[in-house]
Amino acid sequence: MGREPDTYPAAMARTRSEKDATPKKQGRIAQLRAVFTMTRQGDPKAIWWMLLAGLGTVAVAFGIGALVGHPVYLTVLGIPLGIMAALVIMARRAEKIAYARIAGQPGASLAAMQNLRRGWNVEQQPVAVDPRTQDMVFRAVGRGGVVLVTEGPLPRVSRLAEQERKRIVRVVPNVPVTVLYTGDGEGQVELRRLSGTLMRMKTVLNKGEVSEVSKRLRALGGVRPPIPKGIDPLRARPDRKLTRGR
Numbered sequence: 001m002g003r004e005p006d007t008y009p010a011a012m013a014r015t016r017s018e019k020d021a022t023p024k025k026q027g028r029i030a031q032l033r034a035v036f037t038m039t040r041q042g043d044p045k046a047i048w049w050m051l052l053a054g055l056g057t058v059a060v061a062f063g064i065g066a067l068v069g070h071p072v073y074l075t076v077l078g079i080p081l082g083i084m085a086a087l088v089i090m091a092r093r094a095e096k097i098a099y100a101r102i103a104g105q106p107g108a109s110l111a112a113m114q115n116l117r118r119g120w121n122v123e124q125q126p127v128a129v130d131p132r133t134q135d136m137v138f139r140a141v142g143r144g145g146v147v148l149v150t151e152g153p154l155p156r157v158s159r160l161a162e163q164e165r166k167r168i169v170r171v172v173p174n175v176p177v178t179v180l181y182t183g184d185g186e187g188q189v190e191l192r193r194l195s196g197t198l199m200r201m202k203t204v205l206n207k208g209e210v211s212e213v214s215k216r217l218r219a220l221g222g223v224r225p226p227i228p229k230g231i232d233p234l235r236a237r238p239d240r241k242l243t244r245g246r
Contacts, residue, residue, distance in 0.1 A: 032087075035094050042097035046090065054086035099192040109149045109182045110138050112194040119143050119207070120198065121214045128164045130157075137164050141214045144201025145176035154181050154188060171220060172213050176204055 039046050061078020065071035099112065113122045120142035127148075128137040135152030137160055146168055150157045161179045168177050180197065181188045189197050205213065 036090060038097060039090050039094045042100070043093050046093040049093070050086040050089045053089045054082035057082035057085045096192060099190075103191055106134060106136065106151070108191055109136075109151050109194065112182075112191045113138065113140060113149065113198070115195045116140070116142070116198060119210065121210060123218075128160050130160055135160055137161050139164075139168075139217070140198065141205075141210055141217065142198065142201075143203040143205055143210065144198060145178060145204050146172065146213065146217070147198060147201070148177065148179045149194065150179065150181050154183065154185065157181065167220065168217065171216055175213055 058075060058078040061081065062071055062075045065074030068074070110122070110124070116122060120140050122140045123138060126136040127139045129135070130152070133152060133156060135157040136150070137157070138149045140147045140149065148161050148164055150161050152160075158181070165177050165179060178201070180194070182191055182194060184190060
């Protein structure tokens with residue numbers, strides 16, 4: 001015999017249970033709450049800076065309003081501006097904390113480069129790896145030319161980067177190749193400043209040239225070892241939309 005059709009209440013109950021089992025997308029308020037909690041735990045002083053920025057903005061708006069004879073009107077306008085100022089402070093502090101958490105982990109440089117805007121092609125695997133020390137070199141191609149981003153102690157990883165630079169120069173001899181060493185020491189670039197450093201580079205390639213150079217470099221081939229076990233750069237990168245509450 002065939003299966004009896006579900007009654008309406010039973011079908012509705014099953015539908016509700018299926019909906020409940022489906023993971024729901026986190027709302028904006030929940031995102032802001034999560035970022036606020038992370039920021040408060042990682043940097044307790046951030047709360048005071050947020051209050052100072054928010055209340056200070058409202059106070060300035062009130063002062064200007066008092067001078068022009070419209071204190072209430074400008075104070076009301078100053079409230080959303082104060083909230084925005086507090087959120088900007090929270091976003092910057094949260095971003096700093098997020099970068100501090102991934103610093104020193106394999107793939108952290110790649111995670112930092114995921115925030116690059118359009119115009120840059122970032123390889124999702126290291127182009128050079130030292131299997132003994134796990135030093136790595138990542139590659140990005142954009143308007144600033146070819147950029148090699150390293151992970152590892154500067155004296156040691158510099159040899160690995162130089163070998164990769166020579167390989168690239170043989171393929172695209174007329175394209176500038178820049179090496180950036182990530183870290184907190186002298187001559188190195190902090191993770192949280194990596195994307196900004198690349199974006200500020202002088203333009204030497206147009207969109208078409210970026211695409212062509214990327215294709216030629218990918219044609220180099222060769223099996224590259226995957227990123228060692230650690231963080232997943234695509235999931236661990238600081239999310240700017242989340243930290244800004246957009």
